[in-house]
Amino acid sequence: MNKIADLQKRDLEHIWHPCSQMKDYETLPPIVITRGKGPYLYSADGKVYLDIISSWWANLLGHANPKINAAITEQLQELEHVIFVNFTHEPAIRLGEELVKILPLGLNKINFADNGSSSVEISLKMAFQYQLQTGHPEKNRFMCLSEGYHGETIGALSVGSMDLFAQMYKPMMMNNIHIQAPDCYRCPLGESRDSCSCQCFKYAEEAFAKHAQETAAIIVEPIVQGCAGMRIYPPLYLQKLRKLCDTYNVLLIADEIATGFGRTGKMFACDHAAITPDLMCISKALTGGYLPMALVCTTDAIYQAFYDDYNKGKAFMHSHTYAGNPIGCATALAVLKIMQEENILASAAKKAVYFHAALQDAFGAHKNIGEIRHIGLINALELVTDKERKLGFAPQLRIGYEIYKKALTHGLLLRPLGNVIYFNPMLNIEKDDLDKAVALAKLSVKEVLG
Structure with a gap:
């Protein structure tokens, strides 16, 4: 057993993770993170994840921010x-x-x-x-x-x-x-x-x-x-x-x-x-x-x-x-x-306009995206089966969770809220990283919903 598999095994022997059905961990074991920098998380197996949800909305100015450190x-x-x-x-x-x-x-x-x-x-x-x-x-x-x-x-x-x-x-x-x-x-x-x-x-x-x-x-x-x-x-x-x-x-x-x-x-x-x-x-x-x-x-x-x-x-x-x-x-x-x-609010306001426009371009015409609502840098994509009637997917289908899993394979942390996919990035994120998030999210949605 390699070191990563051993850490995952030891984790599941004793740790009960929050807001989880632990049986899900049989097919998606816990990802072992070793360090973070800016909007990125680095795992023990060498993969890099763009944390576009600020680790449950908490991380405001990037992981391992040198001034906070x-x-x-x-x-x-x-x-x-x-x-x-x-x-x-x-x-x-x-x-x-x-x-x-x-x-x-x-x-x-x-x-x-x-x-x-x-x-x-x-x-x-x-x-x-x-x-x-x-x-x-x-x-x-x-x-x-x-x-x-x-x-x-x-x-x-x-x-x-x-x-x-x-x-x-x-x-x-x-x-x-x-x-x-x-x-x-x-x-x-x-x-x-x-x-x-x-x-x-x-x-x-x-x-x-x-x-x-x-x-x-x-x-x-x-x-x-x-x-x-x-x-x-x-x-x-x-x-x-x-x-x-x-x-x-x-x-x-x-x-x-x-x-x-x-x-x-x-x-x-x-x-x-x-x-x-x-x-x-x-x-x-x-x-x-x-x-x-x-x-x-x-x-x-x-x-x-x-x-x-x-x-x-x-x-x-x-x-x-x-x-x-x-x-x-x-x-x-x-x-x-x-x-x-660093005048964070002013710079974030400019990026918010840019980010929402990019998401509109990427998802506005998608048959299963009913609304892209936003305020500040927060954006949310409502997943629907019928845009005209605003009918949502059955919860048991867990479409948002399937997109989350697919996004992880592409290096994007995009944890859903039911069948709503949301973005809540750090306020000092760079535009290149926002572009990357949009591209990876688009790829993940396409692979699940077409």
């Missing part, structure tokens, strides 16, 4: 970790100061967590406790959008609507209110994303009229519903939602775990609507995909509701061992510095 190395020599109760350190202080400069206006307080799901749990608990401590104990439920996804912990699953992840756990989950989300590709009201006035917002209005008196907060993925297949909806929907929340005293939680840090073309997806949520969850690209860290950003008003003598029981008694980790903070500071000094 240097910041981590420098911090390692000073302080690796310290308890964050009654202790602090300069990297966390500086990160808070830098973030407040770019967050939506009014988000001034930051609570640290260690992953996206945890930040969602924090936001839910904060919203619940805030309503309780401001005289509204009846507000103890949550609203969310259909097809939403907010993480894998039980609270996060409870405010998600993806049955693939949540169906079997429903007996364990909270009883929340699920609102029909915008679906601009298959609009039930027959409207077009380019010209509508969000008539579908009536579903939110109906839910608020019926349930707002018992609702602490609503959580949404602003502008882009990621796991739903990169569904993109108009900023107007968010603007209307902000006003509705204000009218009914319902807090607005923006889950920017996947959309933050320039993924949608602006620093945060909420910026497209020029709104400030009451709570914002950030993770993934926060540390450039290097280290697990997450934040919940909130307003002074919410913070003050928890500020009192300790014995009055108003403190937010939620903690994570690695909250405020110095290495994570130094990494996030390096990401922010690179984005500012």
